[in-house]
Amino acid sequence: MKSKKNILLTVGAALLVLLGTAGSDEHRGQCVRLGGTWAGKNGDITWTSTWTPDSSGQNATITLQWMTLSVDVEAMLGLLEADYMSMVSGSVSTVSRDRAKGKTIWHIVAEGTPSTTQPVAGQIRAVAVMTDDFHFTSSSTALGTHELKIYSPDPQNPPVPNEAYIFFDQTYENVPHVRVL
Numbered sequence: 251m252k253s254k255k256n257i258l259l260t261v262g263a264a265l266l267v268l269l270g271t272a273g274s275d276e277h278r279g280q281c282v283r284l285g286g287t288w289a290g291k292n293g294d295i296t297w298t299s300t301w302t303p304d305s306s307g308q309n310a311t312i313t314l315q316w317m318t319l320s321v322d323v324e325a326m327l328g329l330l331e332a333d334y335m336s337m338v339s340g341s342v343s344t345v346s347r348d349r350a351k352g353k354t355i356w357h358i359v360a361e362g363t364p365s366t367t368q369p370v371a372g373q374i375r376a377v378a379v380m381t382d383d384f385h386f387t388s389s390s391t392a393l394g395t396h397e398l399k400i401y402s403p404d405p406q407n408p409p410v411p412n413e414a415y416i417f418f419d420q421t422y423e424n425v426p427h428v429r430v431l
Contacts, residue, residue, distance in 0.1 A: 281347050282386045283307035287431040290394070292422055294320040298430075301342065312354055314338035326358075326400075326418070332375040333361045342382065352382045358400070374403045376417075390429035396422045 285303035290296065299314035315337055319327075327333065335358050342352030355378065362372035383395040400418035 281308060281344050282350065282389065284310040284342060284344065284350060286429045288392075288427050289430050290425060290427040292425045294318060295323060297338075299338070308344045310342050312338070312340045312342055312352065314340075314354065314356075330358055330375040331360055332358045333372070334359055335378070340380075340382075342384070348386045350382075350384045350386070352384075354380045354382060377401045377403050384427065392427040392429075394422075394425040394427055396425060398422070 283303065284307055285301050288299045288301060290299070296317040297314050298317060299312055301310040301312055303310040316335055319335075323335075327335075336356045338354045338356040340352055340354030342350050344350045357374045358376040358378060359371075360373040360375050364371035378398060378400050380396050380398045384392045385394075386392045398418065398420050399416050402415050402417065405415045
């Protein structure tokens with residue numbers, strides 16, 4: 251039978267091993283690898299996005315396509331005399347093991363004739379910029395906090411009379427995102 255001293259030494263050594271490896275990178279898990287096709291929903295607004303990673307998997311470009319819009323967004327388009335929102339583009343980078351931050355941008359556009367001098371066909375009625383903070387809850391799910399600001403494309407001639415250069419500023423929290431591919 252082992253003595254109490256030997257049992258205590260064995261338990262103590264096991265605890266030291268556990269404590270020593272608990273803080274090592276090997277047991278903390280890998281940083282989330284960015285990439286894939288993601289879908290999201292916030293109220294009646296839905297979208298799909300493609301995250302194209304660099305070779306490290308820690309940075310990615312984003313393209314996003316709106317699938318459905320809410321009544322409020324449709325009303326905003328009407329107020330701006332706009333017909334649609336362009337495809338969204340941006341980038342995202344990991345900042346910790348389970349977080350990534352990024353920025354996306356898109357145009358709110360009134361239909362028009364294609365032109366070689368405009369970045370999109372039609373007239374840009376507003377520019378939307380969103381800063382994104384993603385908390386990955388698994389390799390295929392994330393919660394996003396998104397701060398959206400909508401700017402007048404021309405501070406001297408805003409699309410909404412008597413409005414400031416930034417005429418919309420809203421933060422959306424705990425927005426679910428799901429990796430579908």
